[in-house]
Amino acid sequence: MKLKVASKILDANERIAQDNKKAFEGAGLYVVNLMSSPGAGKTSLLENTIKGLAGKSMVGVIEGDITGTDDAVRIERLEVPVVQINTGGACHLDANMINSVLNDLPLAELDLLFIENVGNLVCPAEFKVGEDIKVMILSITEGHDKPLKYPLMFQESSALIINKIDLKPFLDVDVAKIRKDALSLNPSIKIFEVSCKTGEGIDAWIEWLIQTSNS
Amino acid sequence: MHEVSIADSLLDIAVRECRDNGFTKIGSIKVCIGKASGVMPEALLFAFDAMKAGTLADGASLIIEEIPVSGHCNACNTDFVVPEKYVLCCPHCSSESFTVNSGRELNIVELEVD
Numbered sequence: 042m043k044l045k046v047a048s049k050i051l052d053a054n055e056r057i058a059q060d061n062k063k064a065f066e067g068a069g070l071y072v073v074n075l076m077s078s079p080g081a082g083k084t085s086l087l088e089n090t091i092k093g094l095a096g097k098s099m100v101g102v103i104e105g106d107i108t109g110t111d112d113a114v115r116i117e118r119l120e121v122p123v124v125q126i127n128t129g130g131a132c133h134l135d136a137n138m139i140n141s142v143l144n145d146l147p148l149a150e151l152d153l154l155f156i157e158n159v160g161n162l163v164c165p166a167e168f169k170v171g172e173d174i175k176v177m178i179l180s181i182t183e184g185h186d187k188p189l190k191y192p193l194m195f196q197e198s199s200a201l202i203i204n205k206i207d208l209k210p211f212l213d214v215d216v217a218k219i220r221k222d223a224l225s226l227n228p229s230i231k232i233f234e235v236s237c238k239t240g241e242g243i244d245a246w247i248e249w250l251i252q253t254s255n256s
Numbered sequence: 257m258h259e260v261s262i263a264d265s266l267l268d269i270a271v272r273e274c275r276d277n278g279f280t281k282i283g284s285i286k287v288c289i290g291k292a293s294g295v296m297p298e299a300l301l302f303a304f305d306a307m308k309a310g311t312l313a314d315g316a317s318l319i320i321e322e323i324p325v326s327g328h329c330n331a332c333n334t335d336f337v338v339p340e341k342y343v344l345c346c347p348h349c350s351s352e353s354f355t356v357n358s359g360r361e362l363n364i365v366e367l368e369v370d
Contacts, residue, residue, distance in 0.1 A: 044279070048363065052269070225352075
């Protein structure tokens, strides 16, 4: 016989994401889910951001990678609490993975938590983990065709960080097109052009982050 | 790999619904997948077939209905369907004032059970 179901396939993930969000809110914590392709500069942006927030906010980091602890080691050098999740093959973090490490961070002592997702421009956008906002990075070496090829992440993100702008003189990339297409997909997306290598543009991003997390 | 998580979740839901309603075998599972949901139907079918073994859905087929991206234009007051995964403007009048109505679905809708 036929059995009608009408259920969202990712309901279980969304329920756990809600639980995570409650735990974060209870600890007075603002949570950023940071997403990008592999190598766009997520860990470099975090390093710059943590340095810029020194003395202003207590920051913690959850690192998501398929395997390895390289990113967590980099973050640990900055003397902030960090937990590494190895997904063992999965191409994104899900709410349950985040839930399983909540006790490994001193949540009550933190103001801001960054969740560095697995490098991937597709899947992480689909899975809520309990964050307040999603932020994505696109490095200009990836090309200006990415917003229209991978629309979901641009639609889901509150901010787009365009990284590696120090390389502009060496590339044919059309940054204006990245901006235009991202804004067409998501008119409220906030765009920052930065170079994690030279530090250009980082201040404006940090100022926006502080304002957004306090509002 | 994304589709493995989706297949895992939909098998969980299907098996629970089947058992809770007193049935013991799933013949088919029908899902609606929006074109802008980020899921590849072929990859989902592959993941589903690999993961159904040993569950009540062991012999089940997965029926995927793909939902196109559609919307309604606030300027020319017409409904539209687009071939892309996104809408930048109304395909009739090019207005940028529109509402997207479908394309992000990821729903399990019906089971055939015994």
